[in-house]
Amino acid sequence: MTHDICLNIHYSAPDEIWDMIGEVYRSMDHWCDNAGYPAWRGENINLSAFVEPGGIQISGEMPDELWDKWCGELKSKLSLKLGYEIGEPEDGFKFKYWTPFEKKYSDIKTIDDVKIVFNDYSTFYWDDFTEHERDITVKRPYHAFRSPLIELYIYFDDTDILSGKKLQQEFLEFQSRLNELNIHICRFKTVDEI
Structure with a gap:
């Protein structure tokens, strides 16, 4: 009752x-x-x-x-x-988040083939995402992970005018790390080097 x-x-x-x-x-x-x-x-x-x-x-x-x-x-x-x-x-029913999550690359605490954890302990599971997009050519370079229920943007610091080489290195290191972990999510946007 x-x-x-x-x-x-x-x-x-x-x-x-x-x-x-x-x-x-x-x-x-x-x-x-x-x-x-x-x-x-x-x-x-x-x-x-x-x-x-x-x-x-x-x-x-x-x-x-x-x-x-x-x-x-x-x-x-x-x-x-x-x-x-x-x-x-x-x-097992998943939440839908209407506002994208925005995180900084420098705030990644751990990353493995199951999840990514940030310094504030927010945790995102790769299985929750169906798409991956990346763009190093925009003002705030990012890797975006999406599904119909959730979006996660990981931004790279581009505030220091002398940091172009560092930004490019971090951006490519992150992509390399995803590849090493065998994290391949559906769709990738073409990225031009800076």
Whole structure:
């Protein structure tokens, strides 16, 4: 009768995504308009939704025979509306991040064939990416890793006018390291040397 789920919707989603989530919430049976926060009420029904660092948490009471159908419908509607599969992260459902992550090459702590970790301990797994793009010719040279759910930009320092050779060396060393680790992600943009 008491239920608690966490869904893979990240708290950093932009306002237009929260508006879409609100539409789905309101379309669900037992929606309560006057709670002041997302809630569903009825006979033996008292559910609330909150945004947590680990995703959207929905908890409260609902008879088991209603819960499975209601929860399945909520996940299905959210998946359709948001354009990616919604479910519980503990069941392997991945978060979508609407804002790209931006990191500096100099902040890489470790890198191996599974993941890259930065000095702030943010960790990214290579399996999460489907595309790789690199460009050394732009003002802020970068390697970009993308998928429909996440983007990671690794920027190289080009602030020192005398650092052109160092920048080129670091850029190519990073690509060489990726090759050594056998990290080959779909698509590469052509890169000209500086």
